Amino acid sequence: MNSDQHPKLKVAIIHPDLGIGGAERLIVDAAVELASHGHKVHVFTAHHDKKRCFEETLTGSFKVTVYGSFFPRHIFYRFHAVCAYLRCIFVALFMLFKQPSFDIILADQVSVVVPLLKLARSTKVIFYCHFPDLLLAEHTTWLRRVYRKPIDLLEETTTGMADMVLVNSKFTKSTFATTFNGLHLRGVEPAVLYPAVNVEQFSEHCTYKPNFLSINRFERKKNLQLAISAFAMLISSGLCSSEATLTIAGGYDKRLKENVEYLEELKNLAEVEGVFDRVTFITSCTTAERNALLSQCICVLYTPKDEHFGIVPLEAMASRKPVIACNSGGPVETVKHGVTGFLCNPTPLDFSNAMLKLMSDGDLVAEMGREARCHVAENFSTKAFGEQLNRYVLDAYHHRIE
Template sequence: FPVTVYGAFIPQHIFYHLHAVCAYLRCIFVALCMLFLWPSFDVILADQVSVVIPLMKLKKSAKVVFYCHFPDLLLAQHTTALRRIYRKPIDFIEEMTTGMADLILVNSKFTASTFANTFKRLDARGIKPDVLYPAVNVDQFDKPHAFKLNFLSINRFERKKNIDLAISAFAMLHALEGDVLEGHNLADASLTVAGGFDKRLRENVKYLEELKSLAEREGVSHCVNFITSCSTAERNALLSECLCVLYTPKVRQKLIFSTN
């Protein structure tokens, strides 16, 4: 199906700052184009950035569905007074505009509970998201056929993904002595770090460098493999060949294992 792009001329950041403001401006521009250049819609699906919802509601005949991956205010940094001042109106706008959607969707019960704990005003008004689990075509995956200790982390190369936890944990495993895992030789253990990577994004570039430096310092660089922006076929192959998938969310500072 055809895809129409508006607002590509608006920058994603200004000297690597004001990412949220630029995202808002781009989305508002797209919303205005939809209002004035397209006659009508039955359903409008807004993804992640809720600031467009009030504008989309001006099309009286359309219902607005908002897909909330995770509250942005939890992902943004509030480490300094200046950042907190910068984020205060953005966080307020996010909550207020999110509540204007006709239907709010999240991808898990965990995100639904986080939504309620974060957007307390909305929760007090009885505004709760519905859970829509992402559809997965399981037929695309090969049967597991791992014969070694192959660990896999698949995430975007962003600091909030906390991939350094996976590398540090892998280094601790590699440092163990003796037959701690019966039938497995720790010397054969490997870690593959794969995920979305955009060389235009400063954070992606710097974080990848930091992860490689961490692997060097931990003494495991020889058995940690970095793969940037792998294809679907490559991802499926990695999943079928690994013994364990690691997920390292920064919100809870936990290392989650998922075995085949």
């Protein structure tokens, strides 16, 4: 059945906060691609700042509706999970009561809404699990463990109620099986849907200036201090160009205490390491600014450990730039070691050695860049992503009517 013959469905997507980040990029791509396949797509969220969002949410081929933006994200910087649950429950309830029925509902990140969405018996619910939340949350004190216990149980129970579960990598799929052992024993096996990039938005023409680029949200789990320490070690070696610089850019939300604090910590680290005058910090750059940064750097440093996927390495490779990433998690599935970049132990020494290889060999940088572009175009394009997602949506729909 080709795209002209398959049924045109009414698809709703629920996402907690339509800001700027890898999860949000995936949701926007999902909405754009499903709309391109003829489906009527409507995105529902609890927050959508028109000054801090992906352009497609303003000019795209799908509608965005906000419910519950008045709900807080936290209570005195605590209870983030409870607040997220309440916000998404509010969105789901209003969507069910105020909007027409949908054939398919794609719920993203927060599984607690799944049983509510199942109240619409004629609708199939697909849940996209980026990573089990219980592994991302802290369980460091007995009070936190008591607080998290019912939330963790609720996450597993409600995830298992979805008609279909999707995950973003084979790494996440294996983690899902070991984390939600009860679901695994019941035969709940998620399907892998890799996030993607629109290769065409990244110019094939680029330059290789001696600037190392890191793009990520200003969150401690992103391990951005590794980029600063590795760069400082590279500079102190005296083996690289005196013009070498480091740019750290990414999502920054002044509403989030961690973003504010971590940025200051990184600036202080750059000062202590003696490279503050060589490091530039850019908060919440636009898509055009990000693409410009990618087009001119020598390579991209991707520092999170055990990242469940990571869209930045794909964007870098689509821009013909090698990637230096940690040898764990999603990048192991996207970066071809020695071909499109380097997979390293998460230490300043290993990262700085890989950085020196690229600084010392312009031909290697260019060759890796060419390989990287081809690799992403063949395996991680938005077209491939859209076709696979469309198949999953149609499979869920046809299972409904059988």
